[in-house]
Amino acid sequence: MKCIQCGTDNKLKDRTSNQGRCIRCQHPFVFEPTNKDDEKITDSMFAKAIADISTNNTLFFTPKQFLYFLDNRVKRKRISGWGWLGLYLFFNVWATGFIGGFSSIFLAPILASFKLPASTTFIIANLGTQIWYIYKIYQDTKSSLINQPRRKENAQVLRLIGLIILIGGIYTSLFIFHSFILFVIYVLLGMLSIYLGFKQLNQSEIPQESLIRQEQVQSWLNRWRQINGSITKILPPPREEIAPAAVNPDVTAYSFDRLVVCDSAAIAQMLIANNFHFEKNCAILSISGYPQNIFDTTMLMLRRNPDLIVYALHDCSPRGVSLVNHLRTSSTWFLNSNVTMIDIGLLPRQIIAASRGMFIQSQSESAEAAKQLAPEIRSALSTDELEWLESGNFVELESFSPQKLIQILNHGIVNSQTLDSDDSSLILVDDTGNSMYVAESFG
Structure with missing residues (x-):
């Protein structure tokens, strides 16, 4: 196993006789691939995973995104x-x-x-x-x-x-x-x-399980920080800051052209940390109101724009597919408003139609929640989609890398500029009240 500090290749005998340190520079190893608990991970593999998910240390990512990313790398090391x-x-x-x-x-x-x-x-x-x-x-x-x-x-x-x-x-x-x-x-x-x-x-996609657990990854991250220093691009859990932030009145006089609403505070935090709101002149909020300290001010600014477009980004789960309906029927959001809404996904139809594999999971709790969906939500889903959800299937947005999610959201925003065109990949599903579109594919 190579030392990430000096590049020296250390055999098991060398690592064992030197108390888990490099024989040349004495830098401690975080992992021992012969240890069953370390899942054959090496220091070089872990460092590369951090570099790859952050796109060479340029993008922030959540701990759960790293779990999915690393789990996929570990699975690829198994016999093909x-x-x-x-x-x-x-x-x-x-x-x-x-x-x-x-x-x-x-x-x-x-x-x-x-x-x-x-x-x-x-x-x-x-x-x-x-x-x-x-x-x-x-x-x-x-x-x-x-x-x-x-x-x-x-x-x-x-x-x-x-x-x-x-x-x-x-x-x-x-x-x-x-x-x-x-x-x-x-x-x-x-x-x-x-x-x-x-x-x-010819089998359909079946649910998957992770080889590694979140607790394992957290333990590895803690050991990594102790030996190799902080990981600058990994995000902490989103914090609730209830006290309203002071906003310059000159700023609140303006509005945004777009709003991205996520069903997860972690995804909203990731997009904000990566400056997506600056690059696309859009506000980013979670359905729970994150960031809480500027939520009311942001909504006040958004309601000033009659041409506002709202983009929904969510897990493919009963809670996720309910997001748009909540936005349209909640007085906190856009009840009695004629804003255009675009459901970027994830939707069951996008997963069913996808040619590539996604990390599909299954839980009995998700199956039960799908059966309890409101009639107006069920009516917007096909029979195949309802059957998929009622089987307990779900896919989390955090199973995609930051770069992939940003690309998908970018793609959805670009497509929304040609809503009335025959070339648009967005489908109009409801034109009563606020216009409602869905994306044919997730990226």
């Missing part, structure tokens, strides 16, 4: 589908030769008593290897600890292994062992593997 294929080809030969040959020595008397050829143990070892790999890779195609692209990769490998079993098994059984029973077994195994591969390749 093509890695399983390489192991399959190796052990297909090794297990057949070594286990089969070793077993034939001790089982020779038993084989002789049943008048079975010595090659029987080799056949059994080979069949056992085929069955184990089909089972193992099939389990990985439906594992909640593996992301959707990797699951599909495993499904492709499962089909390829089935083809290898068919070709190799048919040739071996007919031209070497001259056995019809063996021919049938290999054909069934090969066809099973191909069938399972096709079945899993």
Whole structure:
């Protein structure tokens, strides 16, 4: 493992004999990849994750965004589908030769008593290897600890292994062992593997689980700060500041062209910290009223602009899909107002239509909340969307990096400049009262 201070490569023996310090510069290591609790993370990997999520230390990010980002990196270090294929080809030969040959020595008397050829143990070892790999890779195609692209990769490998079993098994059984029973077994195994591969390749996205926990990440961040200093771009939890902030009267005389409303104070804080409001001449608030100390003043300024456009940015969850309805029906927000509202997402339709994998999770509490949605919210969702939500599925905005969320929001604002154009990717879903648009895709 390389030292991030001086670049010296330290072997496990070096790290152990030097009490977890670099043998050259004595800089302590934060992680020990052989330690199960450290999930094979190295100091270099952790430093690169911090640099990548912050886009080389230029963007602020939330602790939960870092959890998702790091979890994805850790999962990518696990054996890929093509890695399983390489192991399959190796052990297909090794297990057949070594286990089969070793077993034939001790089982020779038993084989002789049943008048079975010595090659029987080799056949059994080979069949056992085929069955184990089909089972193992099939389990990985439906594992909640593996992301959707990797699951599909495993499904492709499962089909390829089935083809290898068919070709190799048919040739071996007919031209070497001259056995019809063996021919049938290999054909069934090969066809099973191909069938399972096709079945899993066409599966819909299934919920995922994190390999690492928030407490683990917090512990690693604390250790990192103790050894390597502060992480300048990670945000603290949003603070509630109730006392109104003093605002220059000259400033309050103006308004904003746009308002971004988030269902999470953490996302609103992240956008503000990254100066999105300055770059796009927009106000940024959360549905809970964050930042509380300027909320009333900001709303007063916003109501002065008759051409205001409101952008909703939220989790794909029962609470998230209720955001726009709350904005339209709450006196705190835009009740009896004709402002244009654009639902950027996340929406179930965007996830269902997405070709790339998203970090879909599932909870029974989310399923119950979806069933309790108000009729006016349910009427705006399709049958497929309601079914998706009522299955307990949800996706959090913080599963996307700061750079990705900013790009998506930028894209939505640009598209809103051509609302009446046929080329617009925004769909008008309600033109009674305040005009309501939704984005076809999330980015």
